[in-house]
Amino acid sequence: MRYLALTLPALPPLSASAAHALRTLITGLAAILSVASAAGAQQPPAPLRSPASIRPTTADLDTIRLTSGRAWRRTVSPHFVVYREQPVSGTSVTATIDSLEAAWTAAVTLLGRPVAETPRAHVFVTASRTRFAGFVPPEAKGVTTQLRTGDDIILMVQNDSVRLYSRHEVMHLVAVRAWGPSRAAPWLVEGLATFADGRCQSSTVVAMSRDLLEARPALRAQDVVERFLDLVRTERGAAYVLAGSLVDYLWTSRGREGVHRLWMGRDSLSENAILPGTGGELTRAWRMHVAQKAGATPGLSTASFLRAACG
Ligand SMILES: [Zn+2]
Numbered sequence: 001m002r003y004l005a006l007t008l009p010a011l012p013p014l015s016a017s018a019a020h021a022l023r024t025l026i027t028g029l030a031a032i033l034s035v036a037s038a039a040g041a042q043q044p045p046a047p048l049r050s051p052a053s054i055r056p057t058t059a060d061l062d063t064i065r066l067t068s069g070r071a072w073r074r075t076v077s078p079h080f081v082v083y084r085e086q087p088v089s090g091t092s093v094t095a096t097i098d099s100l101e102a103a104w105t106a107a108v109t110l111l112g113r114p115v116a117e118t119p120r121a122h123v124f125v126t127a128s129r130t131r132f133a134g135f136v137p138p139e140a141k142g143v144t145t146q147l148r149t150g151d152d153i154i155l156m157v158q159n160d161s162v163r164l165y166s167r168h169e170v171m172h173l174v175a176v177r178a179w180g181p182s183r184a185a186p187w188l189v190e191g192l193a194t195f196a197d198g199r200c201q202s203s204t205v206v207a208m209s210r211d212l213l214e215a216r217p218a219l220r221a222q223d224v225v226e227r228f229l230d231l232v233r234t235e236r237g238a239a240y241v242l243a244g245s246l247v248d249y250l251w252t253s254r255g256r257e258g259v260h261r262l263w264m265g266r267d268s269l270s271e272n273a274i275l276p277g278t279g280g281e282l283t284r285a286w287r288m289h290v291a292q293k294a295g296a297t298p299g300l301s302t303a304s305f306l307r308a309a310c311g
Contacts, residue, residue: 194244
């Protein structure tokens with residue numbers, strides 16, 4: 001549920017030859033596995049395991065395909081190469097593709113400018129919260145990033161307790177293609193994706209944000225902007241919802257181009273507060289926008305939000 005390139009701590013770079021050696025090793029494992037299975041029953045192969053944890057700095061598509069777990073069923077749609085874990089029904093694959101393509105159309109429409117339609121992004125959907133350990137933290141529900149090979153990838157968790165975050169992850173992909181791989185602040189990157197999604201379990205991001213803001217009368221917009229990563233560490237779900245509603249307010253008040261200027265670092269936010277450390281015009285206007293837009297839409301119980309955040 002984040003744009004990896006912006007939030008991962010820096011890892012020491014591997015030399016090209018070491019990275020190549022690792023790729024070769026993994027490809028070699030695949031070759032050994034296929035030979036071993038062809039050898040059949042006479043000589044059962046020694047169990048070979050894929051690495052338990054994959055490294056974003058060195059991973060390529062094979063690294064991801066070869067993670068331990070169920071085999072993949074691969075399907076191609078106009079903008080995506082979709083990998084679902086088998087067994088999976090054709091109906092279920094179609095639902096995944098429909099969800100991704102609808103998310104693509106919505107994101108492109110939101111940004112309102114031409115977006116490169118190719119190359120297709122590779123989307124892996126797993127039921128496991130540990131299959132992509134090292135890439136997707138256990139508390140996250142998805143990651144969108146570009147591999148060092150240049151392949152765009154989206155890794156998503158989907159199971160009985162985690163819905164498919166298509167709108168969120170595809171917004172990350174489209175934003176980078178349309179607005180460039182900028183150094184936009186994490187609150188804005190995640191806020192835009194959360195705003196594009198808009199859902200929060202059975203409720204909405206703005207309705208949940210209204211309740212969170214009411215419970216935090218001293219919280220300023222500037223706190224979300226300046227302390228987003230701290231907030232993610234302590235209150236992950238709340239951080240995303242608050243950032244999403246702040247982008248919602250900015251989209252309404254400054255328009256698409258105003259948000260684009262913030263994204264590109266050509267503009268910044270100011271509270272215009274009378275006293276330092278207190279909320280100013282920005283916070284007041286954000287809170288008013290959220291209260292008005294949320295209206296009487298029911299939010300979620302605290303227990304429900306703490307358990308699953310936005311689903
Ligand atoms: Zn995200």
